[in-house]
Amino acid sequence: MKRYRAIGRAQAGVTLVELMVAMAIGLIVVAGLAMMFANSSQAGRELDNTSRQIENGRYAVDFLSQEMAAAGFYGDVPYAGGVYTQPNPCATTLDQLGWDDASKKRPDPIEGKAAGAMAGVTCASNPSASSSAVVLRRLDTNTTAQASVVDSAAVAYVQTSQCNNDLASTVFVASTQKGAFTLRNLSCSGPGDVRRYLSRIYYVAKCNECSGAGADTVPTLKRAELAGDKVVVTPLAVGIEHIALEYGFDTNNDGSPDVYRTGLSGVAGAADNAWANVVTARVYVLARTADEEHAYTDTKRYVMGLEGTLGPYNDKYKRKVFVATAKLQNVAGPREN
Numbered sequence: 001m002k003r004y005r006a007i008g009r010a011q012a013g014v015t016l017v018e019l020m021v022a023m024a025i026g027l028i029v030v031a032g033l034a035m036m037f038a039n040s041s042q043a044g045r046e047l048d049n050t051s052r053q054i055e056n057g058r059y060a061v062d063f064l065s066q067e068m069a070a071a072g073f074y075g076d077v078p079y080a081g082g083v084y085t086q087p088n089p090c091a092t093t094l095d096q097l098g099w100d101d102a103s104k105k106r107p108d109p110i111e112g113k114a115a116g117a118m119a120g121v122t123c124a125s126n127p128s129a130s131s132s133a134v135v136l137r138r139l140d141t142n143t144t145a146q147a148s149v150v151d152s153a154a155v156a157y158v159q160t161s162q163c164n165n166d167l168a169s170t171v172f173v174a175s176t177q178k179g180a181f182t183l184r185n186l187s188c189s190g191p192g193d194v195r196r197y198l199s200r201i202y203y204v205a206k207c208n209e210c211s212g213a214g215a216d217t218v219p220t221l222k223r224a225e226l227a228g229d230k231v232v233v234t235p236l237a238v239g240i241e242h243i244a245l246e247y248g249f250d251t252n253n254d255g256s257p258d259v260y261r262t263g264l265s266g267v268a269g270a271a272d273n274a275w276a277n278v279v280t281a282r283v284y285v286l287a288r289t290a291d292e293e294h295a296y297t298d299t300k301r302y303v304m305g306l307e308g309t310l311g312p313y314n315d316k317y318k319r320k321v322f323v324a325t326a327k328l329q330n331v332a333g334p335r336e337n
Helices: 016-070 329-336
Strands: 083-085 105-107 110-113 133-139 157-160 172-175 194-205 220-227 230-238 240-249 259-261 278-288 319-327
Touching (some): 016 133, 016 194, 016 230, 016 240, 016 278, 110 240, 194 230, 194 240, 230 240
Parallel strands (some): 083 105
Antiparallel strands (some): 110 133, 133 194, 157 172, 157 194, 194 220, 240 259, 240 278, 278 319
16 A cells, blocks of 8 residues: 655744744834823823812811801800900910900901911911911810819810809809819809810911921911910811902891901901901812823913912912802801891
């Protein structure tokens, strides 16, 4: 029997040309994948940057409006016959805080600070020279048991009387000493409410971390708060570049705003020349991204109410304005009755 052997084509390696073509195709694919990954990463960073901007802006405007709404909460301190004072925002000792039971004095619930005025508020570190600020004062909404008050020269408390048998001339007591709180509750069987006094300055700082190896230039909303015999500064929201405030003054004592201003009118004796007559406040918050955006230039203008417009900045930060209005119920409420 004849045997037939299959004759096949001999196998050979790829040619240099084929190898170079394959390598070129591979490099194109790798470059495409790298570009897609880079674009995806960049888009992710920009989305995160914008998300944090929006979150911080909303938080800042909500927080400020809630704090302004609570301003002037003085517990059961009678509104009628009260005399309002304007203490130094950086005051730390009892005699400087604006309280005096004999003359029924209490501090202004709200006090605005125009752009540039924060330079004189030495307890608020690194303030922005271009942004407004606001001082808010009230009592703690939580009461402190009289027995829990620690005698000191630092922490100020206010006690109110609800007992008809207490002296009519002493409707509240402001003190740092437990023994001074002798006013009684409604049933006259125990001590009246004792509440810690709170004084807070909200302002824009030029930096979040302002010293040390991690120092930056990210504008930040901060709070300078009375804490005993000192003022403590706390960052609240990064990327807050500017705040502007409009104050609604009640000029006819009915609890409703009659005129909005960015500050006092300057007219001696006028109702809109006293912070005690502010019944509403509108806050504008300009929030920017913490990091620059790729291939972006900010050419927009931003409306900040009566304060006017800001921009264009012509830089690579994205910005957005957030607005809220708060009613100072503790000031407006008693006037509405």
